[in-house]
Structures are given as C-alpha cells and as structure tokens.
Amino acid sequence: MDARAIIAQVRKGQTPPQADLSAFAQGLATGAVSDAQAGAFAMAVCLNGLSDAGRVGLTAAMRDSGDVLAWDLAGPVVDKHSTGGVGDCVSLILAPMLAACGVFVPMISGRGLGHTGGTLDKLEAVPGVSTDVSEARLRAIVAEVGCAIVSATGRIAPADKRLYAVRDVTATVDSVDLITASILSKKLAAGLGALVLDVKFGSGAFMKTEAEARALAQALVQTARGAGCPTVAVLSDMNQPLAPSLGNATELATCMEILSGAPEAAPRLVTLALALGCEALGLAGWPEDKARAALERTLADGTALNRFARMIAALGGPPDMDQDWRTHLPKAPVTLAVKASAAGHVAAIDGEALGLAVVALGGGRQKEGDRIDPAVGLTDVRNLGERVAAGDVLAVVNARNDDAAQAACDAVKAAITIGAAPHVGPLILDRIT
Numbered sequence: 444m445d446a447r448a449i450i451a452q453v454r455k456g457q458t459p460p461q462a463d464l465s466a467f468a469q470g471l472a473t474g475a476v477s478d479a480q481a482g483a484f485a486m487a488v489c490l491n492g493l494s495d496a497g498r499v500g501l502t503a504a505m506r507d508s509g510d511v512l513a514w515d516l517a518g519p520v521v522d523k524h525s526t527g528g529v530g531d532c533v534s535l536i537l538a539p540m541l542a543a544c545g546v547f548v549p550m551i552s553g554r555g556l557g558h559t560g561g562t563l564d565k566l567e568a569v570p571g572v573s574t575d576v577s578e579a580r581l582r583a584i585v586a587e588v589g590c591a592i593v594s595a596t597g598r599i600a601p602a603d604k605r606l607y608a609v610r611d612v613t614a615t616v617d618s619v620d621l622i623t624a625s626i627l628s629k630k631l632a633a634g635l636g637a638l639v640l641d642v643k644f645g646s647g648a649f650m651k652t653e654a655e656a657r658a659l660a661q662a663l664v665q666t667a668r669g670a671g672c673p674t675v676a677v678l679s680d681m682n683q684p685l686a687p688s689l690g691n692a693t694e695l696a697t698c699m700e701i702l703s704g705a706p707e708a709a710p711r712l713v714t715l716a717l718a719l720g721c722e723a724l725g726l727a728g729w730p731e732d733k734a735r736a737a738l739e740r741t742l743a744d745g746t747a748l749n750r751f752a753r754m755i756a757a758l759g760g761p762p763d764m765d766q767d768w769r770t771h772l773p774k775a776p777v778t779l780a781v782k783a784s785a786a787g788h789v790a791a792i793d794g795e796a797l798g799l800a801v802v803a804l805g806g807g808r809q810k811e812g813d814r815i816d817p818a819v820g821l822t823d824v825r826n827l828g829e830r831v832a833a834g835d836v837l838a839v840v841n842a843r844n845d846d847a848a849q850a851a852c853d854a855v856k857a858a859i860t861i862g863a864a865p866h867v868g869p870l871i872l873d874r875i876t
C-alpha cells in the first residue's frame with residue numbers, strides 16, 4: 444500500500460479501489476499510516492467528499508479493521524444509534540424493551556461528547572457498574588439477558604479510534620462522510636442484522652438544522668445498506684430536551700420511573716422510544732401494530748424493567764435495581780430552583796446551553812480524562828410552549844455546592860426564553876429508508 448497515492452486520489456476527487464481503502468484502514472489500525480498521512484486523508488475527504496461507493500468502501504474497511512462479531516442466537520440482532528442530544532436516554536429504556544420482545548441488542552455506546560450526555564456515563568451512575576467489558580462478557584450478557592450496553596473494546600473498529608483522534612486535532616470532525624464512516628464502522632462491527640438511527644436536529648443536537656440532519660441521515664442509511672445492514676433513520680426534533688432531566692443519575696432516575704410503569708415521567712422520551720422500537724422490530728419482520736403493542740406491554744408488565752435490572756447486575760451493579768433503585772442512585776447535596784422572572788410561555792430552549800450547564804456542574808467532561816460527578820444535573824425542566832407565571836419553577840439544579848448551583852441557575856435562566864407561544868414542531872419529522 445502506498446498511503447500517498449490513496450491520499451492523492453481522494454485529493455483529486457477520485458474513489459480509491461476497495462483494496463486500497465482496506466489497506467489504508469489496516470494501516471490506521473496498525474500504525475503503518477502516520478498521523479500526518481491520516482490527517483491529510485481526513486482533510487482531503489473533508490474538502491472533496493467521497494463518492495457514495497467510496498463512503499461505503501471506507502466504512503466497510505474501517506469496520507473490518509478489527510473484530511467483527513458474529514452471532515448465533517435464537518432471534519434477530521438489532522441496535523439503535525442516536526446522533527446525540529440532551530436528555531436523550533432512549534437507549535436505556537429501548538434496549539431492555541427490545542430484549543423483552545425477544546430480539547438481541549449488543550449496544551456498543553459512547554461517553555458524553557461536547558454538550559451531550561453519554562449512555563455509558565449514565566449507566567455507570569449506578570454504583571458498581573462498569574461498561575468496559577471483554578468481548579466474551581459482552582457475548583455472554585447478550586445471550587443471557589438479551590441486551591448489553593457496553594463500550595467498544597480496543598478491538599472494535601481500531602481504524603476509527605485512530606482516525607477520530609487525528610480528526611479531533613486537525614479540524615476535520617465536521618464531514619458527513621467521515622462522521623458516517625466513524626459511526627457505522629463501530630456499529631456494524633457489532634454484527635447487526637438491522638440498525639435504526641435517530642438523527643437529531645435543533646438547539647440541543649449537533650446538527651442545528653433539519654437540512655443538515657437530513658443529509659446525514661441519508662448518508663447513514665445509504666451507507667449502512669450499502670455495507671449490507673438493513674437500516675432506517677428517523678429525523679427527530681431536539682429543540683428541547685427529550686426528558687425533563689439532564690445528567691447521569693438524574694436521567695437514569697427518569698428511565699427507572701418509565702421502566703417501573705410510569706410513562707408519564709417523560710412522554711416525549713417514551714413516544715420516541717416506541718417509534719424507534721417499532722422501526723427496529725419492523726426491520727426484524729414484525730408488523731407495526733404487533734410491534735407497538737408488544738413494546739408497550741414490556742413497560743406495563745415489568746418485563747423491560749426485569750431485563751434492565753439483569754443487565755445492571757451483569758455489569759457489576761446491585762442485584763435489585765428492579766426494586767430499590769432509588770436507594771442505589773447518588774443524589775446531589777444542593778438543589779436550587781430556577782424561577783421564571785416573568786409570565787408567558789416557554790418560547791425557546793437553548794438545548795446546547797442546558798447541556799453545557801450540566802457539564803459545568805461536573806456531569807460531563809471539560810477535557811479528556813475528567814471524572815464525572817454522577818449525581819449532578821437538572822430535573823423538572825419545563826417543556827417548550829408551556830405557560831408559566833412569574834416565579835414558577837423552570838427547572839431544578841442539582842449541584843455539589845452552592846456556588847456551582849448558582850452558576851448553573853444563571854446559565855439555565857439564560858437558556859430558557861419566556862415570551863409568546865412558540866410553534867412546536869412534531870417530535871418525529873420524517874423517516875428515511
């Protein structure tokens with residue numbers, strides 16, 4: 444392999460042959476491709492883009508740069524991936540709901556990124572839980588429980604790990620082609636039979652506009668299908684948090700309420716989880732009405748809660764999350780209500796600012812390696828369009844100390860605009876197939 448020739452082809456807008464993309468991805472994984480070459484490749488893709496075939500080729504090459512799991516289970520293997528938002532804890536309820544329907548979910552997830560929370564950080568708010576498990580343990584938990592939410596081992600898509608680190612310091616994160624190959628290489632290495640994508644747009648998402656999200660969704664679906672994985676994407680609105688809580692233990696508590704049979708704890712979260720679940724079961728061959736009824740039943744009859752509790756125990760957490768979950772979740776020592784200074788409607792919510800307020804409280808990382816405070820965050824966040832009187836609570840800050848609470852209170856107040864009734868768009872705007 445001559446890395447320079449491959450980079451030159453991309454620089455000229457040509458699509459390198461598949462064998463060259465595979466060799467380049469292997470070179471990223473082994474170190475045979477230097478940082479300078481990886482950066483030049485990423486910049487060439489960023490500036491020129493890849494053809495559809497090139498994007499599929501790069502994704503497959505990165506997927507195959509490490510282990511690709513194969514399953515022999517008594518049901519379909521499916522997964523869901525979200526492009527990230529605030530108060531988005533769908534994975535925590537959807538994985539056990541799907542498992543309770545008899546499908547298998549090896550969900551390789553991520554940690555918090557920027558203003559968005561990470562599913563792994565939320566799960567690890569439960570004392571004892573570690574999502575860093577071996578491939579053998581992942582296999583055993585998926586086979587026994589039906590779902591496992593874990594981090595990627597070093598053997599899953601190592602080319603992405605390397606390229607992502609280079610992109611991070613070469614201003615090349617921002618490319619639909621590279622984002623697509625990065626997300627899908629990890630997901631497809633889990634050996635999925637089908638994939639559902641939740642592509643978000645709005646103030647709390649990475650893609651601020653519907654057009655950007657649609658372009659990413661189309662690239663993701665076309666690429667995943669091209670790489671052999673039946674995939675559907677849902678375009679969903681992230682102009683307000685999906686749940687009334689943001690943070691780690693705070694979001695997990697909301698999920699526990701839903702799994703314990705109280706969907707009213709976060710109706711929008713439940714609506715989206717059901718829609719994504721129907722898509723996942725649909726790809727596994729279920730008719731829509733049967734899928735919806737089965738998914739709803741898993742929440743009402745406690746079977747999803749049972750799967751969740753078994754997964755928590757298998758990951759090192761307490762054995763009784765289905766009973767005494769409140770006693771297991773850390774609580775912040777200081778709470779402070781954010782109050783409306785005028786009457787009106789919740790006219791706009793800056794989701795990114797809310798997410799950054801949680802990061803500043805210690806609920807996310809400001810730099811790599813920072814320790815997360817699992818207890819802090821926001822609760823009781825109002826919905827967009829709700830009517831409030833002066834002095835009404837807009838949200839509650841859960842903090843480690845008074846100073847942090849006051850700073851978050853100011854940030855949250857600035858992030859929530861009170862004014863005229865806004866237009867609130869549908870939660871699910873479209874599906875891309």
Ligand code: URA
Nearest residue numbers: 616621622623625626
């Ligand atoms: N998430 C990923 O895994 N990769 C990207 O490039 C962006 C978001």
